[in-house]
Amino acid sequence: MDIIVLKPSATEEELKHITKKLESMGLRAQVSKGTERTILGVIGDTSKTTEEVENSVRAMPGVENTVRVLKPYKLASREFRKAPTVIKSRGVIIGGKKINVMAGPCSVENKAMMVDVAKKVKSAGADFIRGGAYKPRTSPYSFQGLGEEGLQYMAMAREKTGLPVVTELMDPRDMEVMEKYCDIIQIGARNMQNFRLLLEVGKSRKPVLLKRGLSATIKEWLMSAEYIMSQGNHDVIMCERGIRTFETATRNTLDLSAVPVLKSLTHLPVVVDPSHGVGYRHLVAPMAKAAIAAGADGLMIEVHPKPEEALSDGEQSLRPDEFKKLMKELQAVAHAVGREI
Numbered sequence: 346m347d348i349i350v351l352k353p354s355a356t357e358e359e360l361k362h363i364t365k366k367l368e369s370m371g372l373r374a375q376v377s378k379g380t381e382r383t384i385l386g387v388i389g390d391t392s393k394t395t396e397e398v399e400n401s402v403r404a405m406p407g408v409e410n411t412v413r414v415l416k417p418y419k420l421a422s423r424e425f426r427k428a429p430t431v432i433k434s435r436g437v438i439i440g441g442k443k444i445n446v447m448a449g450p451c452s453v454e455n456k457a458m459m460v461d462v463a464k465k466v467k468s469a470g471a472d473f474i475r476g477g478a479y480k481p482r483t484s485p486y487s488f489q490g491l492g493e494e495g496l497q498y499m500a501m502a503r504e505k506t507g508l509p510v511v512t513e514l515m516d517p518r519d520m521e522v523m524e525k526y527c528d529i530i531q532i533g534a535r536n537m538q539n540f541r542l543l544l545e546v547g548k549s550r551k552p553v554l555l556k557r558g559l560s561a562t563i564k565e566w567l568m569s570a571e572y573i574m575s576q577g578n579h580d581v582i583m584c585e586r587g588i589r590t591f592e593t594a595t596r597n598t599l600d601l602s603a604v605p606v607l608k609s610l611t612h613l614p615v616v617v618d619p620s621h622g623v624g625y626r627h628l629v630a631p632m633a634k635a636a637i638a639a640g641a642d643g644l645m646i647e648v649h650p651k652p653e654e655a656l657s658d659g660e661q662s663l664r665p666d667e668f669k670k671l672m673k674e675l676q677a678v679a680h681a682v683g684r685e686i
């Protein structure tokens with residue numbers, strides 16, 4: 346018994362009884378109130394609940410049905426929630442008809458550059474600014490990010506443009522400062538299975554952009570989303586950013602089949618990051634178009650005013666004019682698949 350579907354007529358009192366009953370069995374309920382009915386996700390080890398127990402829950406007032414989910418993830422599954430999850434961040438809707446574009450430099454480098462890029466991506470039509478203040482670099486000798494100072498520059502860029510901020514959290518110890526400045530918390534590919542970090546952002550009320558691990562299967566990735574959701578934060582955005590394969594012509598292999606696969610397995614919105622997916626500027630535009638054609642709800646694209654001087658990921662960053670041109674070209678693709686951008 347993993348999901349309890351309530352009758353449309355179920356009362357708050359009946360809901361209370363059901364959650365009490367679950368607690369008496371060492372389980373917890375995650376309540377999801379839909380427009381039509383309320384669904385409870387049963388959290389805990391449900392493999393031990395017997396047929397008799399399940400029957401007794403099904404007989405409780407207010408219960409319409411109980412469902413067993415064979416997949417290891419429940420809250421993230423389509424069985425738990427049929428309708429797509431729609432997330433709001435500072436009034437911007439993610440997972441609706443409009444495709445969201447998150448754009449900005451790989452790293453926040455200084456104030457002037459951050460504000461300048463934010464203005465340019467906004468005028469091109471972006472919905473969010475991105476930029477890293479805590480950078481997960483392969484070498485300890487590479488630029489590690491500006492930390493809180495970087496977050497302050499992003500907040501200033503938001504003030505000037507109104508665009509909400511997406512930025513990466515690497516360490517639970519930075520959670521407090523993160524809560525102060527950012528709008529969407531990014532969990533980077535290298536931390537997709539940092540379970541303590543996932544539990545921490547699960548306690549936050551901010552949406553989480555969960556990037557796919559470098560060698561993670563879709564199932565593992567959804568289990569990481571489940572970690573976050575198990576703590577009560579259901580606002581998780583899945584971000585495909587390329588995986589490791591034998592291919593060396595691109596930085597990673599952008600797995601666009603992950604988009605329709607995820608759409609069939611989960612109700613969570615899906616964003617594609619072609620910049621990290623391919624690693625080279627000239628390949629970003631075609632893959633961004635393909636991502637929209639495949640059904641992505643959003644894109645994350647690195648943009649830098651002078652990529653040749655960037656402190657990280659210059660090779661894959663678009664110049665502002667290239668980004669502007671791409672945004673125009675994306676309109677036709679979006680319309681072809683019934684979306685807006």
Ligand code: PEP
Pocket residue numbers: 451477481532533534535556586621
């Ligand atoms: C980034 O967004 O700059 C980044 C480091 O991404 P990823 O975790 O996908 O490598």
Ligand code: MN
Pocket residue numbers: 451452621647657658
């Ligand atoms: Mn980057």
